[in-house]
Amino acid sequence: MEFVLTDENDERFLKLVLELDRGYYERIGDELAKYDEYNEFKTPHVVLLALDSNCPIACASYRTFNENSVEFKRVYVKKDYRKRGVAYGLIKQLEKLVIRDNFRYSYIVTGKNNHAAIELYKKLDYQLIDNFDEFADDEAVVCMKKEFKSKKLAIFDFDGTLLDSVHDVVDCFNKTLTKYGFRNLTREEFLKYLGGNIDEIVSLILEEKSTPENIKMVKDTYLNMYYSSDKEKSVPFPKSHEILRYLQDRGVILAINSNRFNDSIDTFLLRFFTDIEFISRMGHDFDYPSKPDPYGVHEIIKKAGVSLDEAIYIGDSSTDIKTARNAGIDCVIVKWGYGNEDDWNDDYVLEAIDDFDEIIKYF
Structure with missing residues (x-):
């Protein structure tokens, strides 16, 4: 299965929407007509399709709701593909774009009796709220909301992310x-x-x-x-120190998770980053498992006293992606390190960046 980003004019999306509305009509009949205007694509939508062997099998979209919010709409999975986590995956992929574009909230409106969808959205951390706008007095639907919290903890890989050591x-x-x-x-x-x-x-x-x-x-x-050896060729990547200082000055908690030995990390911290305070540096140690095992990340999060959704992993390779995935936290990949295009295009990655300044928006 693959995800394809498109828009509201894509014929594949429109055919899936027709199937979605047909299913609603079978359940609520002519009552569906009162939502026609709401469901029209009057504004641009970001659309994500799920394809199986190039055949569209699911869709989800969102539109800009206001200056800091989006609304998710038209979430649909073909019957034969339900209960496989497809809808969950679609929404998680779209949420990456929402976070990347610096929106803070997302809203969803769904049928009150659409219990499977409500449970899915709750699993994705959406909360039931009072019905709003044209749904204020509509007892047939429920409204839900999710807040995308700013990150409080930045966990950095070392080699290939902060330090050019190869x-x-x-x-x-x-x-x-x-x-x-x-x-x-x-x-x-x-x-x-x-x-x-x-x-x-x-x-x-x-x-x-x-x-x-x-x-x-x-x-x-x-x-x-x-x-x-003197290791004279090992130097920080451009802006490494500047971005760490910027985040530190704004109260972001900083940490390092690496497969380099701890004493070796300390050598370079003393050489290049003496004014940066890391709450923890979890390097390679024979007493606990190495990356991509999430042990180090979980220890850092525990020490920082933050939740999983308040932490973000910044690395450069497939090992860093696996580490973040195993730990259950978001991940950004830098393109100047030792990774490759497969890493940059990994579905789990929020974004692959060309400049350190691009991570500021997550905090």
Whole structure:
């Protein structure tokens, strides 16, 4: 199944809407006519279709309700595809656009007896409110509302997000590989192996020669060489320090979640980020699981005292996306790191950004 973004003029969407209205007519008959004007597409709608083998099987849309709110409308899933989480997925995908465009609230109007839909919206954190506007005296419908809270906690990946460190890492790895007669790697080849902890990275680099003995030998030599090197090529990405300072000055809680060892993170924090206060830095530690396990994120959230929907993960790779997904928090991906287009286009990602300034709107 894939999601396709379109608008209210898409014929595939209009056919699904006809099916939706046909179902309503079977249930409430001529009463449906009194909602005709409300259901007309008088203003532009953002529409999301769900396709199965290129066949439209579900839809959802929203329109701008006022300057800081949207209204979700025309949510429909074909009968054979219901109870599979399709409607939930559609609305979650549309909510990413709502958050990205800095709307704070969303509204939904649905039938009072549409119990399945009401339960779905409650699962998505919508609350029942007093009926509004033309529905104020309409006992056949209910109105619901959701607030998109500003984020209070920013959890940053380190390498590839805040720090450009790959050049020193590749240099030390290649010196180690040369010492033991293994093939050297280009920067591009090495980037494919990033994301896991040091043992996982070494295992991938060694490929068919990955044995416990070789992994330990290469890892130990690499770490000794890396820790003793000056790491002069490792520097913050442009605006890394500026955005951290900006968020800190505005009361945003900052943290780091990385698969780099904690003492190594601390070396660079002391070198480049001495005036930034991180509530926690959860790096690689043998006493707890590495990313993409959500352990580190959950520990950070617990220490910060915020809810899941008040936290956001900022990273650069598929490992960061998996970490955020496993933790149940939103995720933004930066394009200047070590990820690729598949990561930027991942359905879970709120947005893939080209400039650090683009995350300000989430706080």
